[in-house]
Amino acid sequence: MKAMILAAGRGTRVRPLTETLPKPMVPIIHKPVMEMLVEHLRNHGFGQIMVNTSYLAPQIENYFRDGHQFGVRMAYSFEGTVENGEIIDQPLGSAGALQKIQCHSGFFDDAFVVVCGDAVVDLDLSRMLAFHRARKSIATVALKKVPRKELVNYGVAVLDDAQRIQQFQEKPATGTELSDLANTGIYIFSPQIFEWIPKNAVYDIGGQLLPALAAAGAAIHGVELAFNWFDIGRLRDYYQVVMQALRGEAPPYELPGEKPRAGIWVGPNVRVNFDRIKIHGPVFIGGSASIGDDCVIIGPAFIGANALIEAGAHVSASVIMDHTRVSGFAAYDRKVVGPNFCFDPDGTVLDGSNTDISWLFSDARSPIAALNEAQHLVKAQSLRAGSALFA
Numbered sequence: 330m331k332a333m334i335l336a337a338g339r340g341t342r343v344r345p346l347t348e349t350l351p352k353p354m355v356p357i358i359h360k361p362v363m364e365m366l367v368e369h370l371r372n373h374g375f376g377q378i379m380v381n382t383s384y385l386a387p388q389i390e391n392y393f394r395d396g397h398q399f400g401v402r403m404a405y406s407f408e409g410t411v412e413n414g415e416i417i418d419q420p421l422g423s424a425g426a427l428q429k430i431q432c433h434s435g436f437f438d439d440a441f442v443v444v445c446g447d448a449v450v451d452l453d454l455s456r457m458l459a460f461h462r463a464r465k466s467i468a469t470v471a472l473k474k475v476p477r478k479e480l481v482n483y484g485v486a487v488l489d490d491a492q493r494i495q496q497f498q499e500k501p502a503t504g505t506e507l508s509d510l511a512n513t514g515i516y517i518f519s520p521q522i523f524e525w526i527p528k529n530a531v532y533d534i535g536g537q538l539l540p541a542l543a544a545a546g547a548a549i550h551g552v553e554l555a556f557n558w559f560d561i562g563r564l565r566d567y568y569q570v571v572m573q574a575l576r577g578e579a580p581p582y583e584l585p586g587e588k589p590r591a592g593i594w595v596g597p598n599v600r601v602n603f604d605r606i607k608i609h610g611p612v613f614i615g616g617s618a619s620i621g622d623d624c625v626i627i628g629p630a631f632i633g634a635n636a637l638i639e640a641g642a643h644v645s646a647s648v649i650m651d652h653t654r655v656s657g658f659a660a661y662d663r664k665v666v667g668p669n670f671c672f673d674p675d676g677t678v679l680d681g682s683n684t685d686i687s688w689l690f691s692d693a694r695s696p697i698a699a700l701n702e703a704q705h706l707v708k709a710q711s712l713r714a715g716s717a718l719f720a
Contacts, residue, residue, distance in 0.1 A: 330458075331437060332375040333427060334366060335514075336446035337383035337408050337420040342563050345670040345678060351385040353446030354392065355561060357574050358613060358631060359585055362561055363446045367393065371401050373454040375442060381426035383408040383418035406430050424532040431523050438520060443534070445514035449559040449570060452515060460552050461517040468522060468542060468549040470494065471515035473558050478503065482562065483511035484535045486551045494549045497540045510551065512539070513558050565674040568665055571648050575611045575629035584613055596634065621657060637693040654693040668692035 340352030347355070353363035363380075370378060378396060382389050382405050389405070396403030406429055409419040421429055427443070430436050440461055442454055452471055461469040472486055480501055485508040487496040498507050512535055525542060526532055542549045559570045575584070586594040589603060592610020601620035611628040614620065618632050621640030632638060633650045639657030649655060650667040665672050671690060672678040 330375045331377045331379070331439070331441040332370050333430070333437075333441060333443045334363060334370075334378060334380045334446045335423050335426065335443065336363060336389055337381045337386075337418070337426060338447075339384045339418070340447065343561065343567060345667065345672070345680065346564070346567060346665075349385075351382075351388055352561065354385075354388050355447075355567065357449065357570055359615070361392070362449060363389065363393070364399070365449055366444055366446060367396070367399050367401060367403075369450065370442070370444070370454070371399065375454070376401050378403045379406060379430055379436060380404070380446070381406045381408055381421070381430070383420045386416060386418070406433070420531075422531045422537075423534040424526045424538045425530055427518075428523060428526040428528055428530075428532070432528060437518070437523070440517055440519050443516040443518060445560075447561045448514060449561070450513070450515065450556060452513075452556040452558070453554060456554060457515075457552055458517055460550070461519075464492075464548070464550050466517075466548050466550045467519050467525075468539065468547075469517045470539065470549070470551045471513045471556075472510040472551045472553045473513050473556070474509050474553070475511040477506055477509055480506045480509065480511060484539075486510050486512060488551050492550050492552065494539075494543050494551050497535070497543050499536050499540070510553065513560070564665070564672055564676045564678075568648065568663075568674040571631055572629045572646065575613060575631060577611075584611075586613065592628065615651065635693060652693050654691045656689050659689050666690050668694075 336351065336353040338352060340347035343352060354361045357365065367378065378401050380389065380403060386407055393399065393403050406426065408421050408426065410417045440458060457469065457471060470486060475483060481503055482500065484497055484499040485501060485506060486494050487508045488510065489495055496507065516534065525538060532538065539549065559566065561567050561570060584594045586596045588594055593608060593612050595614045596616030598617045599614050602622060605622040606620060607625045609627050612626055612630045614632040615634030615636065617634055618636045620638045623641045624638050625643045627645035629646060630644055631648045633653060635652045636649050637654040638644065638649065639655060641657040642655045643660035644655065645662045647661045647663060648665040653666055653668050655666060663674060668691060670678060670680055
C-alpha cells in the first residue's frame with residue numbers, strides 16, 4: 330500500500346529548533362519525528378512512501394535515502410529550485426504536493442494515506458482504511474476531540490449521524506467553534522480526489538480542498554478512533570512530547586541505552602561518576618556526554634549526545650540538546666537548551682547567537698571565552714545567593 334508524508338514546510342512556529350533542521354527531522358530523544366512515522370506506516374503495511382520536500386530538503390532525503398534500512402521503499406518530490414548552488418524552497422501546499430506527484434507518474438492508483446511529517450501518532454491506520462473502503466469515501470479524515478480553548482490552532486469538522494462531514498471550519502476564533510473535533514492532518518484519499526485539486530498550483534488540504542468537498546456535498550467522512558496524537562506544532566508541544574517520551578507515555582517509545590541505575594539510561598562513552606552527582610530519573614544521557622561532579626539532574630530530563638554539563642550545574646525537567654555546554658553555575662528548570670538558544674515551553678526564547686551569553690550555555694565544540702568583569706559579578710552573586718539562573 331502507498332502513503333504520503335508531508336515534509337516541505339519551514340516550521341516557523343518551532344524556531345529556533347528549525348533554524349538548522351526541517352521540522353520532520355526534529356528529534357524525540359534519539360529519533361526524528363518522521364522516522365517514527367515511517368516505522369508506524371510500515372507496521373500497518375504501507376510499504377511505498379512518497380515524501381514532498383522543500384525547506385532543507387537534503388537533510389530529509391540523505392537521512393532516509395530509499396527507505397531500505399527502514400523496511401520500506403521511499404522516494405521524494407522536491408518543491409523548489411536551485412539557484413547559484415542554493416536551494417530555494419517553494420512549497421506547493423499539501424494538496425498541490427499530491428497533484429504534482431500524480432501528474433508525474435500516476436503513483437496513487439488506490440486508496441492511500443497522507444500524514445503530516447511533524448506529528449507522533451499511534452492511530453490504527455488499518456482500521457481507518459477499512460472504514461474508508463466500507464463507506465466508498467473519496468476522503469476520510471482522522472478526527473480527535475480537543476479542548477475548546479485549543480481549537481484556534483486547528484481545523485474542525487462538523488459530522489452528521491452517518492459520520493459524513495458536512496462542514497469544515499479552519500482555525501476558528503475562540504467562541505465561534507462549530508465542533509470540538511479537530512482535523513489531525515491524517516487522511517485517506519481515493520484516487521478520485523485528484524479531480525478536485527488544480528494542477529500546477531499552490532493548494533492546501535485543510536484550508537481549501539476539504540472545505541470545497543464539503544460545500545459540494547462530496548462523499549467525505551470523519552472517523553474518531555482512540556489514539557494518541559502529539560502534534561509538534563509549537564515549542565511547548567515539542568517540550569511536552571519529549572517529557573512524555575521520557576516518562577514512557579509517548580506512543581510507543583522504548584528508551585535506548587544501558588541502565589546503570591533505575592530510571593537512568595545512558596549511551597556509550599558517557600563520562601560521569603554517579604557517586605558524585607545527585608540524579609533522579611527518568612533521565613536519558615546521550616553517547617559521549619560528560620557530567621561533572623556535584624551536578625543535580627532531576628527527571629524527566631534529556632542530556633544530548635556530546636553534551637557537557639559542567640560541575641555544579643542544576644538541570645530539572647529540561648532538554649539539553651546535542652553538543653550543548655551548560656555552565657556549572659547555571660540552573661535550568663523546564664527549559665530546552667541548545668548550543669546557541671534557550672527557551673521556555675511557553676515559547677520565550679533567549680537567542681545566544683545575538684547575545685554574549687556563552688558563559689551560561691554554548692556549543693560544547695567551541696572554545697570557552699574568558700568571562701568579562703560583569704559576567705564574573707553575576708557569577709559571584711549567583712553562587713552566593715544559590716539562585717537558579719533561568720529557573
